Amino acid sequence: MRYQAPRGTADILPDEAARWQAVEAAFREACRRFGYGEIRTPIFEQTELFARSVGASTDIVQKEMYTFTDRGGRSLTLRPEGTAPVVRAVIEHRLYGTAELPLKLCYLGPMFRYERPQSGRQRQFHQFGVEAIGVEAPELDAEVIALGWTFLQDIGLKGVTLVLNSLGCPVCRPAYREALVAFLRPHREALCPDCRLRLEQNPLRVLDCKIDGPTPLVASAPRITDHLCDACRAHHAAVKAELDRLGIPYVEDPHLVRGLDYYTRTVFEFVAEGLGAQNTVLAGGRYNGLMAALGGPDLPGIGFALGAERLLLLLDEPAEGRVGAPAPDVYVVAFGAGAEKKLSLLMRLRAAGLSADADFAGRGLKAQLRSADRRGARYAVIVGDDEARAGRAAIKHLATGAQWTVAEEELAAFLAGRIASPNEKEAGDGNDAHVGNHAPNP
RNA sequence: GCGGUCGUGGCGAAGCGGUGAACGCACCGGAUUGUGGCUCCGGCAUUCGAGGGUUCGAAUCCCUUCGACCGCCCCA
Numbered sequence: 001m002r003y004q005a006p007r008g009t010a011d012i013l014p015d016e017a018a019r020w021q022a023v024e025a026a027f028r029e030a031c032r033r034f035g036y037g038e039i040r041t042p043i044f045e046q047t048e049l050f051a052r053s054v055g056a057s058t059d060i061v062q063k064e065m066y067t068f069t070d071r072g073g074r075s076l077t078l079r080p081e082g083t084a085p086v087v088r089a090v091i092e093h094r095l096y097g098t099a100e101l102p103l104k105l106c107y108l109g110p111m112f113r114y115e116r117p118q119s120g121r122q123r124q125f126h127q128f129g130v131e132a133i134g135v136e137a138p139e140l141d142a143e144v145i146a147l148g149w150t151f152l153q154d155i156g157l158k159g160v161t162l163v164l165n166s167l168g169c170p171v172c173r174p175a176y177r178e179a180l181v182a183f184l185r186p187h188r189e190a191l192c193p194d195c196r197l198r199l200e201q202n203p204l205r206v207l208d209c210k211i212d213g214p215t216p217l218v219a220s221a222p223r224i225t226d227h228l229c230d231a232c233r234a235h236h237a238a239v240k241a242e243l244d245r246l247g248i249p250y251v252e253d254p255h256l257v258r259g260l261d262y263y264t265r266t267v268f269e270f271v272a273e274g275l276g277a278q279n280t281v282l283a284g285g286r287y288n289g290l291m292a293a294l295g296g297p298d299l300p301g302i303g304f305a306l307g308a309e310r311l312l313l314l315l316d317e318p319a320e321g322r323v324g325a326p327a328p329d330v331y332v333v334a335f336g337a338g339a340e341k342k343l344s345l346l347m348r349l350r351a352a353g354l355s356a357d358a359d360f361a362g363r364g365l366k367a368q369l370r371s372a373d374r375r376g377a378r379y380a381v382i383v384g385d386d387e388a389r390a391g392r393a394a395i396k397h398l399a400t401g402a403q404w405t406v407a408e409e410e411l412a413a414f415l416a417g418r419i420a421s422p423n424e425k426e427a428g429d430g431n432d433a434h435v436g437n438h439a440p441n442p
Numbered sequence: 443g444c445g446g447u448c449g450u451g452g453c454g455a456a457g458c459g460g461u462g463a464a465c466g467c468a469c470c471g472g473a474u475u476g477u478g479g480c481u482c483c484g485g486c487a488u489u490c491g492a493g494g495g496u497u498c499g500a501a502u503c504c505c506u507u508c509g510a511c512c513g514c515c516c517c518a
Contacts, residue, residue, distance in 0.1 A: 004509070059516050063443075081518085111518080116443080118512065127518060194515070259517055269518095280518060307518030335476080367470085369478040384476055398478070 008115070008123025014326075019312055023155055024108060027128045030151040034143070036106040036130050041085040043110065047075040053084040053290060055261025057201045064113040066123075078112035081260070082129045082305055083287065084294070090133055091296035101134030101299075108308075120278035120310045129284075129305035133291065136300040138235050141266045141286060142242035144302050148282050149248050151306075152270060157314055160270045160281065162249065165224070165256035166236040167204070169264045169288065172229035177203055179222045187217055207255040223254040235265055262287040266302065272314050281314060282306035327376030329419055332358040333368040338383030345381065345393070345411065352412035354419065373398060379415060 005011055012020060031038070047067050054060050066078035079085055086105055090096060095103055108128040115121060130147060132140055145162065152160055168176060181203050188196060191206065198205045207218060228236060243250055250268075258267045267285035275281070284304025292298040330349050334342035342358050349356035357375065359368040365384065372380040382394040393411050396403045406414050 007509075064516080113517075115516075116514090117510090118514095121517075125518070129518090276512090277514075278517075283518065305518060310518060333477080363470095365476050366478075371478085373478040380478075382477070386476080394477085396477075401478090403477090 006123070008117040010122060010124075016312075019315070020308070023308065023311060023315070024128070026155045027106075027108060027151055030147060030154055031106040031130060034104070034130075034147045034150075036104040036132075036147075039086055039089060039105045039107050040109070041079075041082075041089050041107065043112075044076045044078050045085055045088065047077040049084050049088055049294070050077055050080060053087070053260075053262055053294060054081065058259055058261060060113065060259065064115055066112045066114055080111055080113045082107050082109070082111065082127055083131060083260075083262070083290070083301075083303055086129075086131045086303075087133070087287075087290055087294055087296070087301065090131075091291065091294060096134050096297060096299055102132040102140055103134050104130070104132050106130040118278070120275050120307070120313055122309060126308035127305040128308060129303060131301055131303035133301040134299045136235075136288065138238035138266075139242055141235075141239045141302055142246065144284065144304060145239075145243065145268055146246055146248060148270060148284070148304050148306070152282065155311070155315065157272070157281070157311070159273045161251060161272075163253045163256050163269045163271060164240070164243075164250045165253055165267050166228060166232060166265050167257070167263050167267050167285070168224055168228050168232050172227055172232055173224075173264075176222065176224050176227035179227060180204065180206075183221050184217075190217055202261075204257045205259075208257045218255065225252070225254050232265055239266055258283065258285055262290040262293070264288045268304070270306075272310075275310060275313065278310065280307075281310045326355070327378075328357040329354040329377070330356040330379045330381055330415055331368075331372035331375060331377035332356060332381045332383070333365060333372060334358065334383045335365050335368065336385040337388035338385065341383050341388060341408075345383065345408070348412045349381075349415065352416045354412070354416060378419065381411065381415075 028038070047065070050065060051061050056062075060080050065080055068076055070076055086107060090103060090105070106129065109126065110124050111127050112124050114123060117123060130144065132144055149162065167173065181199065184191070184199055184203065184206060188199065191199065195206045204224075207221065225233075225236070240250075240252075256267055256269065258269075263285040265286045265288065267283075269280045269283040271279045272281045273279070282304055283306075284302070286300065286302040288300040289298075290301060332342055332345050332349070334345070339362075346356045346358055357377075359371055363371075365382075369380060369382075377398060380396045380398055382396060387393050387405075391408050392405050393408055394403060394405050395411070395415065404414075
C-alpha cells in the first residue's frame, strides 16, 4: 500500500461507476427534455474569476480553493463550483448573441474544495448543474426548479424537501441588511463567535447559523421576505404561484441563505434526510448581477448544481459485487491445440456483437470452466485438441449444462442466434458424451 | 481550522507484553484420462499503516507521522 489516492479523493471502481453512469444518463436525459445543451469548461480557471464571482468573504474563497501558480507565473484555481466558469464561457464566446434566450446550458464534472473530508463531502467531488441565462421571467425560475425536481423524481429519490426563499436585489437587500444589523447589534454578545464576525462581514449569514439557529433571536429577526422591493416581491410571488400550478411542494424558509455572494432573488435547496449536516443535495438560485460583474452584458441568470456523491449516498446502498468486468455472453475455454485459436475466436464472437472473454493465465480446462462460471458467462465455448483438429467448437450453456458441437465458422452466428432467441434454453444436440455428468445450477 | 474513533494478509475479523499471528470469505492447486457450480483435502501474513522509543521480549505500552471514518464549521 505504497501510494494512495490523495486525501479527499476517491477512485470510482467499475461496479460503482455503473451507478454513476446511471445517474449521469438520467441527468442528461432530463436536460435534453428541458432543452439544455451540455457545456464543458476547463477544470481550472484564473483565480480572479472565482474571487470576483463567488465572493471574497465566502469560505470557499477564503480557505477552500485549490490555488496554484503555473510555470508562467499565473495564479490558477481548480474550479470550486460550476457557475462562474460557465458564465465566463458564455461571455467569452458571446453565446448570448448567437442563440435564443434563455441560453440553456448544463454540465457535469469534478469540482474541488479544500475541506476536511467526511460523509458526503470530498475535496474532489462532482456536480451536475444547469444554467439558464438571459431571461428574468419568474416562469424560468420555476422551470429550473422543476428540472431539478423532475430529475430527482426520475432517479427515485425519496424524502427530499424543496426549500425556497428570496434574497432580494441590490435595490432592497441593502435596506434589509441594515435592518438586520440594527436588530442584531444590541444582541451581539448572545451570538456565537462566528456570527459576531458575520455580523460585520456578511450579516445575512447569521440567519442560518447552526449553533444558535432556531433561537428566539434569529426567529424574531426581521425577515427578508418582509423587506423585498415591489419588483422582487412580485417575482417571488410569481415563482411560488407557478410552483403551485405545477404541483411541486415547497416550504418557505426566510432563513435560507446561500453561501455564494452572487445570488439575487430566488434561492432554493432540495434537502434530504439522512445526510447529517450535509443534507443539501441540490441547490441553486438566481444571479442577476453576475454576468455584468464578470465583464459581460447585464443579463440575468439562474441555475442549480447538485452533488453527485451525495445523491449516490442517498440512492440504494452500493451493491457488493464483483469488481471489474461485466458478465460476458460467451467465455472461450481454449487449451492444448485449441489455445492458438483463442484470440481469433474471441474476435469473431465480438464482431458478431457478443461480449466475449477468455482465460489469459494459461490454466487448465477445469480452471477455465470455473472462471466461466464465476464470471457469470451464459455460454462456454470449448476448443481443445479434438475440436481444433476437427475445426469445430463445443458450446455449453452453463445454466443447464446443455451442449452442442458446431463448425468453427458457424460458431458466432449460432451463438448470436441463440442469445437472441426466446427458446435459448432448449436441450443440446447430444453430441457431447459428458452431458449429464453435472446437475444443473440450482 | 476544531473534536472524536480507528489503522492486523485481496476483503472481513480475533489477538491487547512472552517461544510458531486464530477464524471466515476470496484466491490457487488437487480428489484416475478433456467439462463449471456442491463436498472434501492442501496452499496462501518472517509480519501486524510508517518511523522512533521503552523492555530480556511488543501486533499488543509510549512518542511522532501518514491515512481512513464520523461530528463541527461551511457547502453540493
